[in-house]
Amino acid sequence: MKYDRFVDLVVIGGGPAGLSTAISAKKNGIDDILLLERELCLGGILNQCIHDGFGLHLFKENLTGPEYAQKQIDELKTLNISYLTDAMVINLTKSKELEFIHRTGHKLIKAKAVILAMGCRERTRFNIQIPGTRPSGIYTAGTAQNLVNLQNIKIGKNILILGSGDIGLIMARRLTLEGMNIAGVYEIMSYTAGLERNIQQCLNDYSIPLFLSSTVTEIFGKGRIEGVNIGKVDKDLKPITHSERFVKCDTLLLSVGLIPENELSKKAGVKITDFTGGAVVDSELQTNIEGIFSCGNVLQIHDLADYASLEAKRAGYFAARYIKSKQKRYNRYKINFCEKIKYASPNYIVENKEAIIVSFRIKKPAKNVVLIVKDRENNILVKKKFIRLLPSELIQIKLEREVKSDIYLEIE
Amino acid sequence: MCKNPYDVIIIGAGVVGCACGRELSKYKLNVAVLEKNTDVSEGISKGNSGVVHAGFYVPYGTLKARTNVEGFFAIPKLAAELNFPYKKIGKLVISNDKYGLTELKRLKEAGDKNGCIGLEIITEKQISHIEPKVKAKYALFSKETAIISPYLFTIALVENALKNGVDFFLNHEVIKIWKDKEFFVQTKKDTFHSKWLINAAGLYSDKISCLAGDKNHKIFPCRGEYLVTDKDNEKIINRMIYPIPPKDGASLGVHITPTTDGNILIGPSAEFINNYGLENTKQFLNEMKEDAFKMVPELKRLPIIRTYSGIRPKLIYAKTKKDFRDFVIEESKTVPKLINIIGIESPGLAAAPAIANLVLNIIGNKENLNKNEQFDAYDPKKPDFQSLSVEEKKELIKKNPDFGEIICRCETITKGELLNAINNPLGVKTLDGIKRRCRAGMGRCQGGFCTPRTIKILRKEYGIKEKDILKNENNSNLFFGKIKE
CATH class of the missing domain: 1.10.10 (Arc Repressor Mutant, subunit A)
Structure with missing residues (x-):
């Protein structure tokens, strides 16, 4: 094969994870980096997140999405890291050959290591199969955010939001501020999917009604959406008969979950876990394919951009170490978890001398619980009390002690 | 550009109307196609399985059988001329019991009689050899059944017809038709007149026939819902997988159909409705998934990325297989020079080129048709x-x-x-x-x-x-x- 270029490290994606991981790899001694971004400018979804609340963990200041991105972009440029926008990777192999296309041509490159940072996409009405007609005026919250914030487009006048994911909550406030009416936020679960602070700052502060255990059971309208049926659901999330009522709206926004965008990863043979939709990784964020790392929302859905960036920073560090040392892979231990936990990441632990970060998400809200991390000999590695645990929160814990066996996460 | 008065007006830019338009453009005729929607292929032509049936589902000696088999042979040639997606992937009609085997044999006999090619009854071992993810004892293997993109087929016919001089008028819903030697067709925007009127209005062809003065037809809309999966990159299936057609005679049963783009369609349901609503219903979406997963359990792994529906223009409220109605493709018995094309349900997509041919013959019997020497049958492939x-x-x-x-x-x-x-x-x-x-x-x-x-x-x-x-x-x-x- 004739390669157009050899590169030490290719980072796929220029959002909060991709930028952070490239910067981190550079700071850890890798000079030959190429970052590829498929959109027209760097920053990823941050560019359309014009609200504040970004950067509190990474930069210790309160920034808007574009400000947060700009800080990362400035650093990327200061560090002379090369990047290409409007460059879409269309193929990736397990021997780390990448095919990408750009207005300047079709390129084939070979990398020593690849970091996947492609982010995620939104679930659509078809993924959750909402019955009814298929009129215009139905948008995922993130698409609506792009149209409203970046293109100055009035997407509707009377807007109903299904799902209490963070983007939906943010959009409820945003559209209210732009003079549109929010006909309500409806959530199928008995608790919210978004962060507590967003419920307060985006809904409660604007008196936007939130309806729990309720979902859209049918969509009406020919041409443009005219309204939906809302039904209450029981404990098993099945609609309760005769609980349906018609609610008028001219727009439906969906904030019903995010899916890591791993189609490219699969092409390289990267193993995906059904728990997160992200890659199976070890504690160094390396996938089952040697030299391919994964971080940010393509690995697991994070609550905050800061957390995606921080995870990516670690991926950059480990990828740099991999490139420099070309070390053989260590033995791995498995991370197991109890029924109450939805998932834990990473999936494996590399024999280690340094601290390991494990993140997990709970299945249902819980109060006054204790998280215990044990090894195979029942030695307690971590014991942490939580007054409250919510499914909307990705909890991170640090294992300071050296791990020498499989570990088990338990909630009591 | 408008060549009013026209020789022929075609009402409806679905696959049948557009096939007629393109066929007539081979002759020196002024042809206009009137369409009420904002685009062509907006009705039945977009809401179906995209299958070029081989011709074994339909009774011998009927127009359905004749046009199906003729169209089946015509479509590959058209695909080569017009460059729309066409893939001869083959089909298995599967069964697990002796009753089913009898039905399969009956289908094969019907097919053989109709002039189908490539039909074979196969058993478990051969089935699992060619489709390892399908568990069935018996199957009718139709090697020649093909898939196309139904809307790209229609669009290709339109673009070629346009090139050969046919006028298309979108957003022209026909509201009134009268005849005074010639036809006058009034749309919401304009009035057209012509010697011949072709009613290819699909679901609304009974209404158009009525407007033109022939009140002898009635359509019973029968909705079919579909689910679309994400791309089947692992090739869980390679061929169409069909059940034995249900006894109600309204449909071929929920089947699994790969698309020319690599997705898989699951459906359709069959539900008589008293409007033209294209809703998807929870009940049928769930039932269809169950039906499909019974035939190919591994399909569960593919995410559903879309649902849609289409409506069959039935000529009878079918309850048993005896409730068969043939296509209506004829000059109206009460209104001369009105050609009615009514009740074009499955296998209408495959039959469309043959239907166009029949229409041409009806006109040719009464008019002297001269060849359009400038006719260009080819359209270049657009970069994919x-x-x-x-x-x-x-x-x-x-x-x-x-x-x-x-x-x-x-x-x-x-x-x-x-x-x-x-x-x-x-x-x-x-x-x-x-x-x-x-x-x-x-x-x-x-x-x-x-x-x-x-x-x-x-x-x-x-x-x-x-x-x-x-x-x-x-x-x-x-x-x-x-x-x-």
């Missing part, structure tokens, strides 16, 4: 970036950098392809029209990422105001304008 080799990709981007810019990441659709779609010869600028022509927005994110980019191009490069951008029909505006002027 994803299907090109690396060398071809490099070459194309070098020639036109727009092919190096990806707009739709899920389907890998370039700006070059998008612009080709937007610049379609019919001038359709609806989002669905663009989507069907180039697949931007047809993938797993359903336009979440590419819609903003497409909208930007429509606004900035074509000067279309945000409030004027339509999804499909006339009141399907995507937006209410700008937030701040």
Whole structure:
């Protein structure tokens, strides 16, 4: 094969994870980096997140999405890291050959290591199969955010939001501020999917009604959406008969979950876990394919951009170490978890001398619980009390002690 | 451009109307096609399984059988001339019991009699050899059954007909027809007149026949719902998988059909309705998944990315297999020179070219037809970036950098392809029209990422105001304008 270029490290994606991981790899001694971004400018979804609340963990200041991105972009440029926008990777192999296309041509490159940072996409009405007609005026919250914030487009006048994911909550406030009416936020679960602070700052502060255990059971309208049926659901999330009522709206926004965008990863043979939709990784964020790392929302859905960036920073560090040392892979231990936990990441632990970060998400809200991390000999590695645990929160814990066996996460 | 009065007016730009238009453009005739929607292929022609049936489902000696088999042989030639997606992938009609085996044998006999080729009854071992993920004892293997993109087929017929002089009038809903030696057809926008009137109005063909003075037809709408899976990259199945047709005679049963783009269709249901609503219902979506997963359990692994529905124009409220009605393709018995094409349900897609031929013969029997010497049967293939080799990709981007810019990441659709779609010869600028022509927005994110980019191009490069951008029909505006002027 004739390669157009050899590169030490290719980072796929220029959002909060991709930028952070490239910067981190550079700071850890890798000079030959190429970052590829498929959109027209760097920053990823941050560019359309014009609200504040970004950067509190990474930069210790309160920034808007574009400000947060700009800080990362400035650093990327200061560090002379090369990047290409409007460059879409269309193929990736397990021997780390990448095919990408750009207005300047079709390129084939070979990398020593690849970091996947492609982010995620939104679930659509078809993924959750909402019955009814298929009129215009139905948008995922993130698409609506792009149209409203970046293109100055009035997407509707009377807007109903299904799902209490963070983007939906943010959009409820945003559209209210732009003079549109929010006909309500409806959530199928008995608790919210978004962060507590967003419920307060985006809904409660604007008196936007939130309806729990309720979902859209049918969509009406020919041409443009005219309204939906809302039904209450029981404990098993099945609609309760005769609980349906018609609610008028001219727009439906969906904030019903995010899916890591791993189609490219699969092409390289990267193993995906059904728990997160992200890659199976070890504690160094390396996938089952040697030299391919994964971080940010393509690995697991994070609550905050800061957390995606921080995870990516670690991926950059480990990828740099991999490139420099070309070390053989260590033995791995498995991370197991109890029924109450939805998932834990990473999936494996590399024999280690340094601290390991494990993140997990709970299945249902819980109060006054204790998280215990044990090894195979029942030695307690971590014991942490939580007054409250919510499914909307990705909890991170640090294992300071050296791990020498499989570990088990338990909630009591 | 308008050649009023016309020799022939065709009402309805579905696959049948457009096939007629293209067939008639081979002769020196002034032809107009009137369509009420904002685009062609908006009705039955877009809401079906996209199958070119071989011809074993239909009784011998009927118009359905004759046009099906004739059309089946005509479509590959058309696909070569017009460059629409056509794949001869084959089909298995499967069964697990002796009753089913009898039915399969009956289907094969019917097919053989109708003139189908490539039919064979096979058993478990052969089935698992060619389709390892399908568990069945018996199957009718139809090697020749093919799939096409039904809307791209229709669009290809339109674009070729346009090139050969046929006029197309979109947004022209017919509201009145009268006859005074010739036909006068009044639409919401204009009045047309012609010697011949072809009623290819699909679901509304009974109403159009009525407007023209022939009240002898009635359509019973029968809705079929579908689910679309994400791309079957692992090739869980390679062929169409069908059950034994249910006893109600209303449908062929919920089947599993690969599309020419690599997705899989699950469906359709069969439900008589008293309107023309295209809803999807929870009940049928769930039932169809169950039915399909029984035939191929591994399909469960593919995410559902879309649901849709279509409506069959039935001529009877079918309850048993005896409730058979043939296609109506004839000059009206009460209104001379009105050609009614009514009740074109399955296998209408495959039959369309043959139906057009029959229509031509009806006109030819009463008129002296002269060949259109300028007729050009061919339409060049438009670049389909994803299907090109690396060398071809490099070459194309070098020639036109727009092919190096990806707009739709899920389907890998370039700006070059998008612009080709937007610049379609019919001038359709609806989002669905663009989507069907180039697949931007047809993938797993359903336009979440590419819609903003497409909208930007429509606004900035074509000067279309945000409030004027339509999804499909006339009141399907995507937006209410700008937030701040």
